[in-house]
Amino acid sequence: MDITVNGEEKRFEGEVSVAGLLTALALEPKKIAVERNLEIVPKSLYGETELADGDKIEIVQFVGGG
Amino acid sequence: MSEMFEVAGRKLSSRLIIGTGKYETYQQNAEAAEAAGAEMVTVAVRRVNLTDKDKPLLVDYLDPEKYIYLPNTAGCFTAEDAIRTLRLAREAGGWNLVKLEVLSDQKTLYPDMEETLRAAKLLIADGFEVMVYCSDDPVYARKLEDAGCCAIMPLGSLIGSGLGIINPVNIRLIVEQSSVPVIVDAGVGTASDAAVAMELGCDGVLMNTAIAEAKDPTLMASAMKHAVIAGREAYLAGRMAKKRYADPSSPLAGLI
Numbered sequence: 488m489d490i491t492v493n494g495e496e497k498r499f500e501g502e503v504s505v506a507g508l509l510t511a512l513a514l515e516p517k518k519i520a521v522e523r524n525l526e527i528v529p530k531s532l533y534g535e536t537e538l539a540d541g542d543k544i545e546i547v548q549f550v551g552g553g
Numbered sequence: 554m555s556e557m558f559e560v561a562g563r564k565l566s567s568r569l570i571i572g573t574g575k576y577e578t579y580q581q582n583a584e585a586a587e588a589a590g591a592e593m594v595t596v597a598v599r600r601v602n603l604t605d606k607d608k609p610l611l612v613d614y615l616d617p618e619k620y621i622y623l624p625n626t627a628g629c630f631t632a633e634d635a636i637r638t639l640r641l642a643r644e645a646g647g648w649n650l651v652k653l654e655v656l657s658d659q660k661t662l663y664p665d666m667e668e669t670l671r672a673a674k675l676l677i678a679d680g681f682e683v684m685v686y687c688s689d690d691p692v693y694a695r696k697l698e699d700a701g702c703c704a705i706m707p708l709g710s711l712i713g714s715g716l717g718i719i720n721p722v723n724i725r726l727i728v729e730q731s732s733v734p735v736i737v738d739a740g741v742g743t744a745s746d747a748a749v750a751m752e753l754g755c756d757g758v759l760m761n762t763a764i765a766e767a768k769d770p771t772l773m774a775s776a777m778k779h780a781v782i783a784g785r786e787a788y789l790a791g792r793m794a795k796k797r798y799a800d801p802s803s804p805l806a807g808l809i
Contacts, residue, residue: 520641522641549645
């Protein structure tokens with residue numbers, strides 16, 4: 488399964504949920520937000536939201552800004 | 554002075570809101586925020602860096618439990634971009650209070666008021682509490698307030714320019730007509746600019762570059778804190794009338 492995460496191509500074997508993706512990327516769910524194909528994935532649904540081939544994922548966080 | 558300032562139901566004792574961009578380090582940023590006495594800070598929403606995960610995180614230096622995070626839409630040039638960004642911010646942080654800015658071009662970063670108003674209406678309909686960066690046009694400021702924005706934040710001058718309050722007449726018009734807080738956002742260069750904004754009757758000042766690009770950001774943050782307090786107190790005290798000629802301070806009676 489090929490997905491795009493923050494503009495980078497990533498390949499995963501088998502089924503992967505949003506929670507699984509975050510674990511694979513070593514990201515703490517508390518500090519981020521996830522968008523899947525332009526739709527926000529609520530934190531409560533990370534476990535049950537399965538990714539599909541071709542998905543475009545954006546993972547964002549707060550950074551310094553004015 | 555214990556006078557509180559309220560925006561969107563949140564009571565603040567500091568009228569100085571600071572940005573968190575352009576600092577050399579988040580540590581320096583945290584020291585400046587402390588020196589400024591700020592209780593609210595603006596933050597941006599950006600992609601997580603997947604290749605360098607050891608990069609320091611803002612939340613580890615400026616605790617979101619201690620500071621009210623005000624997510625912005627810096628870099629957004631359409632209402633849709635801004636709404637997408639703030640929905641992500643709401644999911645990341647879990648709160649509805651945001652700073653909306655929809656810009657027109659890279660050279661001036663001047664707010665696109667037509668898009669800003671459109672975005673504000675969509676965000677408010679979606680449950681957001683919108684503090685809005687805007688031009689110093691009193692007509693648009695009124696429209697933004699009528700749309701339900703919880704704070705009107707006109708520019709003093711262009712973002713990052715440090716040119717100060719270049720249209721005090723318009724800022725005062727906006728202050729006089731508004732029933733929600735008016736916060737000068739952008740353009741402050743040094744402490745006297747912040748004092749001028751407050752003397753005009755603004756409820757607060759939001760700044761980033763003036764502190765971050767000072768030679769000593771922590772000292773400038775402290776200067777800004779005092780300037781905002783001084784300007785506020787001067788506004789409340791009511792300044793003397795200006796006169797064209799001298800008026801002696803010592804009595805004329807009893808002159809030898």
